Amino acid sequence: MSDFSPGQRWISDGEAELGLGTILSCDARSVTVLFGASQETRTYSSRQAPLTRVAFGSGDRIQSADGWQMRVDDSKEVGGLIVYIGEDDQGELTELPEAKLADTMQFDQARDRLLTGQVDRNDWFDLRFRTLHHFHRIEQNPALGLAGPRIDLIPHQLYIADEVSRRHAPRVLLADEVGLGKTIEAGLILHRLLLTGRAERALILVPASLCHQWLVELLRRFALEVTLLDEQQSQAHGAANPFEAGQLILASQDWLFANPHRQAQALACAWDLLIVDEAHHLDWSEEQAGPGYACVGRLAAEIDGVLLLTATPEQMGLTSHFARLRLLDPDRYHSLERFREEEQGYVQVAEAIDALERLPGSSTGGDDADRERVAAVIDEPDSLALLDTLANPEAGDSQHAAARSQLREALLDRHGTGRVMFRNSRRHVGGFPERRLHLAPLALPSPYRRVLRKLERDEDYLDELLIETGLDHPDVLIYPDAMYQALTDDPLNEEPWWQFDPRVSWLLERLADDGEQGFANDKVLVIAHGRDTAQGLAEALRVLGGFHAPVFHEGLSLVERDRAAAAFADDEDGCRALICSEIGSEGRNFQFCRHLVMFDLPQHPDQLEQRIGRLDRIGQRHAIEIHVPVLEGSPGERLLRWYREGMEAFSAPHGEGNALFDAFGDALAEALLDDESLDELIAETRALFDSRLAERDAGRNRLLELNACRPGRAEAVADAIRELDEDRALPRYLDQALDIFGVDGQELGGGLLHLQPSPQMLDGLPGLVKGEDGFTATLSRSRALARDDVQRLSWEHPLLREMMGRILDGTMGNTALALLKHPAIPAGRIMTELVFRTHCPAPRRLHVNRFLPPTAVRVLLDESGAVLTDKISFTGLSKNLQKVKKAMARDLIRSRHDRLRELLTQGELEADRELPSIVEAAQVRMRESLDGELARLTALARLNPAVREEELEALRHERAELDAAIDGTRLRLDAVRVIVTVGEEAR
Structure with missing residues (x-):
């Protein structure tokens, strides 16, 4: 007969999630178990049942089916069933038969799982400890959240x-x-x-x-x-x-x-x-x-x-x-008028910052006037003291540099809209490609010339033309093909405009030319103002030259636009040219292309800059070649002159286009048919342009540029990201985790790795679905940036975050048993390796991990209770351990139940001695970070109204919550490994 008796409580070794089971019946051949929590019944062979008897000992807490709890002091056996003796929730001495234990009792904690004989693989335990170690390290890295994305470190x-x-x-x-x-x-x-x-x-x-x-x-x-x-x-x-x-x-x-x-x-x-x-x-x-x-x-x-x-x-x-x-x-920002007044004061602050760089100790020197410029915009004692340091001839270069840096930071913090607005300009950032303008003067075709000559002779004809075409002024002048198409009643307008427009033949010649002036070997983005023009141009290229070019315009669905853009971006099989209406100049990134053809010109300077900005972006590695076919003697040519001579619109972005258009847009529309008026307009535009650039450089934009990127801080973040990028532990950890989670990795060469699910893969991993191909990945940032089809694996990639989360939040690897063969240690002795983990319950929004991430405390005890933690390292011990079959492991644990309980209790006492120093260090880190920031912002709020009171109050509240949360940190047993010594002959 077996040892089973009805009413006994057992758990399934292979299906621990079923919960606590009750023996319903048993005989010499089989045993039937009801798992009440999951409403499942299983029947097993009595001789080989994968079950483990649940038996609790002194100090364990158990729960009754009626919901009350007991702390076990002792137990006795009655008719083959255990009766537990101990105190209930009210401290009363009571008894609880095992048959009345709650079916829902969970055995997910390491202590419970170990004592009920549930042990995982030894390599799972190793992975759990290393996961905890790496997670602790990564959560404190200042680049957390910025290191994973596929971006250049700009x-x-x-x-x-x-x-x-x-x-x-x-x-x-x-x-x-x-x-x-x-x-x-x-x-x-x-x-x-x-x-x-x-x-x-x-x-x-x-x-x-x-x-x-x-x-x-x-x-x-x-x-x-x-x-x-x-x-x-x-x-x-x-x-x-x-x-x-x-x-x-x-x-x-x-x-x-x-x-x-x-x-x-x-x-x-x-x-x-x-x-x-x-x-x-x-x-x-x-x-x-x-x-x-x-x-x-x-x-x-x-x-x-x-x-x-x-x-x-x-x-x-x-x-x-x-x-x-x-x-x-x-x-x-409640008053527009007050905002205008504030804008005027930013010139003085910008001048003070420039003067600060010239004060003694700087490379350019300085004078009393510079000191007065700085003093005029500060009145706080700390800032005045810094200014005195700069004026002190006995202060050393390092003191001068420190004082200048602190004073500069204070001025930037306390003036302007720098806290709510970040604006970097290309001239401030640098590293952008050259822009090259290529003009192609073309003869004005007779159908266009005929209308323009009539406009020049008859002042009233423009009004008639606007009525007849339905176009707006000055569009009717700038876009002659649109005007031609709109004059549908003219018997001379029978052939399509693209049959005679010289810009079309010019573009076809360039597309076919493989010389220096041609596009035969390059991608070309062509932008025209109107949808009809873009569609007509695409048809012309197909009919007249046999070129296929997708069209990108506002009439397409989002999916159709994406397809057109994708066809253009494809290096191998994609088309060489993409034709866009004006919508193609907003939001899309075509920086893989360097040739931009402006088939016509927009009437607003901002739209012109947006067109160029589709190619001229940070990361562009080639000069931008801007091609403009211009019809000689046309309003379009006069518009081109206004852009080039009035504001240098093609050479670099300057941000003044809207102001200039507001000032001169109406006059420009009138000057498109009058060269003399245009000359006067260009002179006036240039004067205002130069004036606004000087004003901008002196005022708030200068402050914004200084505040929008502080190089020291930026470099510190970049260094922290590089530290994670080059972390040698990542590939080792990845190999181990992929193997344990059942993911096959195939090296493709060139730093590429193809990941795909194996038949044994654990379900639910991001990007990996059983039966599908998986994905190609790399650890290299540069390779990932060069290949859109390759994912970049980092500590922040969803696959690694999921695997780490699955380990740390679940039971995987929180128990293990291993054998240690060592000639100096007698066989049959046990050691316990306990890994405790800080538990600091706090709302996620506090991100307490930046100060106190889950922290491991390892305790290694031998059978006598001697502490061996400092003498034997985790890695050194792991290398010498051997795996053991689960059945043997359960027998070994069952035979040492009482001693294991004692060692677990002793381990808790040892670990608790480490907790105060962990908590104190976390409090120091938190206070150094938040107290300094709170003091800075509180002082800043008195001078800069952009610091909101609710921001200060939220920071004070966050500090108080973090202080309480860290102070309430406790240790809990995260994982335990039992190590049994064996003789030389053991397997």
Whole structure:
């Protein structure tokens, strides 16, 4: 007969998740067990049943089926069943038969699993300890959240992402010039906030034309999966709120701004972060707000964190710029008139910072006037003391340098809108390619010339032409092909415009030319103002030259636009040319291309810069070749002169286009048919252009550029990222984890690794589904940047985060038993290797791990209770251990139950001695970080109203919460390994 008796409690060795089982019946051949918690019944062979008897000992806490708990003091056996004796919740002495134990009792803690005979593989235990070690190290790295994304380490992007993501509920305007990476900055901020737990839900609103680009960019660069929401998807959710469909929601501004019902649903959700791209399109005036601005305003009032993105914060005018800042902080930016006054004071501050660099101790020297310039903008005692240090001839060079640096930082902190707005310009960042303008003068064809001559002779004909074509002024003059197509009743306009337009034949010649002047070996982006022109041009290339060029215009669906862009980007099988209407000049990145053909010119300078900005972006490695075929004697040629001579629009971005167009746009429209008026207009434009550049360089933009990237901070972040990139532990850990989780890795050469599921793979790993091919990855940042189809593995990649989380949050490897063969140790002795882990319960938003990540305390005891922790290292011990079969392991544990309980209790006492020093060190780290920041911001708030009181209060509250959480830290047993010594002959 077996040892089984009805009513006894056992657990399944292979299905521990079934919970606590009860023997229903047994005989010489079989035993039947009911697992009440999971409502499952199993029948096993009595001789080989994979079951382990559950028996608790003194000190264990157990739960009755009625819900009350007991601390076991003793036990007795009655009729083959255990009766536990101990104190209940009220301290009363009582008894609890094992048959009345709660079915739902879980054995997931290391102590419970070990004592019930549940042991994992020895290599699982090793992986668990190493995971805890690496997680502790990585969580404290200052680059956490910024090291994983597939990006170049560009200083200004890293500085902005680091600065903004450290703030409580950041509310900022990201306003870098076109091509400097605002989307990357927003993605980095979002990625870090999500990884550190400071944000869980985000709403991302972008123009419809950019939805798929954002979707792909967030997935490809940041491994963030977002839910793209539109009306069709929303209706699929029926009465449910569609904005609850995911943690990260991406939606079209065009759709949401036009739909009050969906706006109400978005407002009803809890969000941590709102991101709004192309925010300059939100219309606002002192009299009224547009629907988009009103929608974002309501959302921004409810959501703590807000990121607004725009490349043109001021080109749309000072009022428009004030409107963006008002969304971020309506209390601070409540008066447009006061904002105008503040703007005037920034010139003095910028001059003071320049003067500071010339004071004694600098390479350029300085004089009393420079000292007075600095003194005029400071009145705080600490700043005046720093200024005195600079004036002290006895101070050394190092003291001068330190004082200058601190004073410079103070001036930047305390003046201007630098805390709420980050704006980097190309001239400040540097490293951008040269722009080369190539003009192709072409004879004006007779169908166009005929209309223009009539316009020059008859002043009233322009009004007739506008009525006849339905076009606006000056579009009817600038775009002669559109004018020609609109004159449908003219019998002379029977052939398509592209049959005679010399710009078409010029483009065909360049596409076929493989010489220095041709495009035969390169990609070419062609931009025309209108959709009809773009479509006609594509047809002309096909009919006249046999060239296939996809068209990218506003009439296409998002999927069709993405296909056209993808066909152009494909190096091997893609098309050589892409033809875009004006929509192709906003939001899309074509920096793999260096040839830009402006088939015509836009009438607004900002649109001209946006066209060039599709190619001229940070990371572009070639000079930008700008080709403009210009019809001689046409209004288009006069517009070209205004751009070149009036503002140098083709040489570099300057950000003054909107102001110049506001000042001279009407005069420009009138001068397109009059060379004399045009000469006067160009002179006036150039004078204002030069004046505004000088004003900009002296004032707030100078302050913003100085504040938008602090090189020392940026380099420190980059160094921390490189430290993680070059971490030699990562490939070793990855190999071990992939092997244990059942993922096959095949080396492809060139630093590439193809990962695919094995038949034994544990389910639920990101990017790996059984039966599918898996993916190709690399540890190299440069290789990942060069190959869009290759994922970059890092400590922050979802696959590694999932594996580490699965280990640390679950039971995997928290028990093990191994054999140790050593001639100096008698056989049959046991050692216990206990790994304790700090437990600091705190809300995720506090990110307590930056100060106190899960910390391991290892305790190694021999059978006599002697502490061997410092004498035998974890690695040294692991190398000499041998695995043991599970059946033998359970027998060994059962035979040493009582002694193991004693060693576990002793280990807890040993580990607890380490806790005070761990907690104290974490408190010191927290206070050094937060107290310094709180003191800085409190002082700053007295001088700079951009520091919000709620930000200070939130920081004080966060400090208090962290202090209490860290103080409440406790140790708990995370994993235990029993080591049994064996003789030389043992296997």
